[in-house]
Amino acid sequence: MESLETRDLSPMPRRSFGAPPPTTRLRPPSPVSVVLRRLEKVGTLSDVERGLIERLSIYRETVPAGRSLGRAGGPVGPRILLSGWACRQRTLPDGRRQIFTLLIPGDTVGLGADSALEDVSTVALTRVECVDALVLKEILSAHDERHARLNRALAAARRQEESCLLDHIVRLGRQSAMERVAHFFLEMRDRLRLAGLCENDRMPFPLTQEVIADALGLSIVHLNRTLQLMKRDRLITLKSGLLSLLDTRQLEALADYGCHDA
Amino acid sequence: MESLETRDLSPMPRRSFGAPPPTTRLRPPSPVSVVLRRLEKVGTLSDVERGLIERLSIYRETVPAGRSLGRAGGPVGPRILLSGWACRQRTLPDGRRQIFTLLIPGDTVGLGADSALEDVSTVALTRVECVDALVLKEILSAHDERHARLNRALAAARRQEESCLLDHIVRLGRQSAMERVAHFFLEMRDRLRLAGLCENDRMPFPLTQEVIADALGLSIVHLNRTLQLMKRDRLITLKSGLLSLLDTRQLEALADYGCHDA
DNA sequence: CGCGGTCTTGAGCGCCCTCAATCGACGTGG
DNA sequence: CCACGTCGATTGAGGGCGCTCAAGACCGCG
Numbered sequence: 001m002e003s004l005e006t007r008d009l010s011p012m013p014r015r016s017f018g019a020p021p022p023t024t025r026l027r028p029p030s031p032v033s034v035v036l037r038r039l040e041k042v043g044t045l046s047d048v049e050r051g052l053i054e055r056l057s058i059y060r061e062t063v064p065a066g067r068s069l070g071r072a073g074g075p076v077g078p079r080i081l082l083s084g085w086a087c088r089q090r091t092l093p094d095g096r097r098q099i100f101t102l103l104i105p106g107d108t109v110g111l112g113a114d115s116a117l118e119d120v121s122t123v124a125l126t127r128v129e130c131v132d133a134l135v136l137k138e139i140l141s142a143h144d145e146r147h148a149r150l151n152r153a154l155a156a157a158r159r160q161e162e163s164c165l166l167d168h169i170v171r172l173g174r175q176s177a178m179e180r181v182a183h184f185f186l187e188m189r190d191r192l193r194l195a196g197l198c199e200n201d202r203m204p205f206p207l208t209q210e211v212i213a214d215a216l217g218l219s220i221v222h223l224n225r226t227l228q229l230m231k232r233d234r235l236i237t238l239k240s241g242l243l244s245l246l247d248t249r250q251l252e253a254l255a256d257y258g259c260h261d262a
Numbered sequence: 263m264e265s266l267e268t269r270d271l272s273p274m275p276r277r278s279f280g281a282p283p284p285t286t287r288l289r290p291p292s293p294v295s296v297v298l299r300r301l302e303k304v305g306t307l308s309d310v311e312r313g314l315i316e317r318l319s320i321y322r323e324t325v326p327a328g329r330s331l332g333r334a335g336g337p338v339g340p341r342i343l344l345s346g347w348a349c350r351q352r353t354l355p356d357g358r359r360q361i362f363t364l365l366i367p368g369d370t371v372g373l374g375a376d377s378a379l380e381d382v383s384t385v386a387l388t389r390v391e392c393v394d395a396l397v398l399k400e401i402l403s404a405h406d407e408r409h410a411r412l413n414r415a416l417a418a419a420r421r422q423e424e425s426c427l428l429d430h431i432v433r434l435g436r437q438s439a440m441e442r443v444a445h446f447f448l449e450m451r452d453r454l455r456l457a458g459l460c461e462n463d464r465m466p467f468p469l470t471q472e473v474i475a476d477a478l479g480l481s482i483v484h485l486n487r488t489l490q491l492m493k494r495d496r497l498i499t500l501k502s503g504l505l506s507l508l509d510t511r512q513l514e515a516l517a518d519y520g521c522h523d524a
Numbered sequence: 525c526g527c528g529g530t531c532t533t534g535a536g537c538g539c540c541c542t543c544a545a546t547c548g549a550c551g552t553g554g
Numbered sequence: 555c556c557a558c559g560t561c562g563a564t565t566g567a568g569g570g571c572g573c574t575c576a577a578g579a580c581c582g583c584g
Contacts, residue, residue: 090432092436092521093518093521096436097436100431113375116422116427117428119425119522159377159378163381165378165431166352166379169362169434172434172435172479173478173479174479176539177540208561208563209562210562217434217436218540219541224563225565228564470530471531480572481572481573481574482531484571486532488572
């Protein structure tokens with residue numbers, strides 16, 4: 001599992017910390033390419049904006065699995081995930097946990113207008129590599145015209161996250177266990193595809209069943225049995241951190257995926 | 263039920279449409295006072311800003327219970343609720359419904375930065391009186407310094423709504439039926455108090471059990487039985503559209519109310 | 525008075541939960 | 555190299571919470 005989320009970054013040679021990226025001519029030039037891929041799904045960025053992001057790789061840092069991204073509970077300073085998965089979550093006094101959002105490479109935290117989401121605890125689920133985007137946040141808050149597209153792209157990303165929250169509510173409130181899992185997997189496929197991490201409905205999925213259960217409001221045991229059913233029905237395979245959706249048609253029908261209000 | 267949400271407005275004489283409010287000297291000066299009360303919980307507004315809102319009452323309109331606020335499915339133009347309750351909801355193809363948000367007097371729709379919430383269908387649960395705030399939206403989008411406080415107040419309101427969404431997720435994902443109901447009632451009490459509609463934990467509550475069930479992800483039958491338990495235990499009374507929280511201490515303990523992450 | 529909507533109640537059951545034990549993979553230390 | 559601990563996945567057993575179906579009661583309204 002550990003090998004999986006680093007795999008996407010591994011072709012990038014490790015260089016001395018603090019040195020500016022050598023901007024190779026090749027396609028995967030810098031570790032922040034994931035972010036750019038994500039943000040440019042909305043609209044092209046200018047060279048200035050791209051450079052702004054590229055230069056952030058100076059502020060690279062690593063968070064081990066299980067550690068909070070921010071200092072314990074407090075709001076998380078602006079970050080951009082480069083590799084690894086994290087989540088936003090809340091824990092009830094008796095230990096029950098609910099996960100609000102999964103964060104994947106290319107996602108940002110605490111960058112846009114402060115939302116209630118930025119007040120919940122953010123925890124790394126795998127080893128996470130990210131950059132501190134405080135500088136970027138300060139630059140963007142000036143609302144310079146030259147960064148308008150970047151601001152728009154970030155707003156779109158926030159909007160997408162909010163949309164996922166609404167889907168999440170429907171899943172939790174009105175869908176059965178299998179519907180939830182199917183819907184959740186399809187959503188993650190779409191998000192991972194935007195990040196360039198999913199091809200042919202195959203994708204890295206470095207989550208324990210406990211995490212998935214806490215996201216979907218299920219018990220570990222029941223999630224396990226539900227997954228087994230879905231495997232038996234040849235809907236998915238999920239092994240050693242790799243998820244394959246075998247029959248997306250059926251999954252979409254099963255989960256009412258994409259059926260937003262009429 | 264129908265008599266209830268109008269009750270709050272009934273002391274206000276119906277006057278010819280389009281005429282400016284006569285601004286009586288008495289306590290409830292203008293129909294938009296609810297909004298101001300809500301918005302000024304964050305910080306005082308300037309006279310200019312207050313006037314901006316007051317003048318909106320020209321654009322008063324009424325939506326009967328059951329009707330969508332926007333034209334069927336499409337995004338709702340900017341509105342401010344003066345009286346009555348509405349909700350944001352999504353319906354699955356097979357008829358299952360999930361309610362995301364309840365909208366009460368003083369709430370705004372479609373005013374701030376466009377969020378995913380503005381794309382979901384918004385339906386009146388009772389007869390709703392509201393104002394069309396299109397003019398206001400246009401004025402505010404200019405980001406004039408003189409309206410900074412108003413913009414800030416609206417941002418805070420949006421943030422609060424988002425926070426409620428997160429609480430909603432925890433309820434749906436990790437709480438039992440009784441916990442959900444208790445938590446939901448406490449949340450509504452706090453919101454209604456901000457709108458000046460709740461005193462001594464007694465408040466108007468013009469919702470059918472079906473609506474509450476669809477908000478809390480429960481079946482009508484089970485919600486009914488849960489309510490009966492809570493009444494028997496002297497936690498609440500709920501009759502003819504009036505809700506009383508009899509033992510808020512116990513309710514808060516029961517629901518883990520306010521227990522945001524440590 | 526009849527009618528539709530809402531609330532209530534009963535019966536039965538199934539989804540999903542809890543508790544508990546086992547298994548397998550992996551890393552560590554002896 | 556093996557014993558052992560840990561973590562995650564799996565399996566079994568049993569039960570309860572919440573569901574569906576179905577009727578009836580209540581109530582405001584035309």
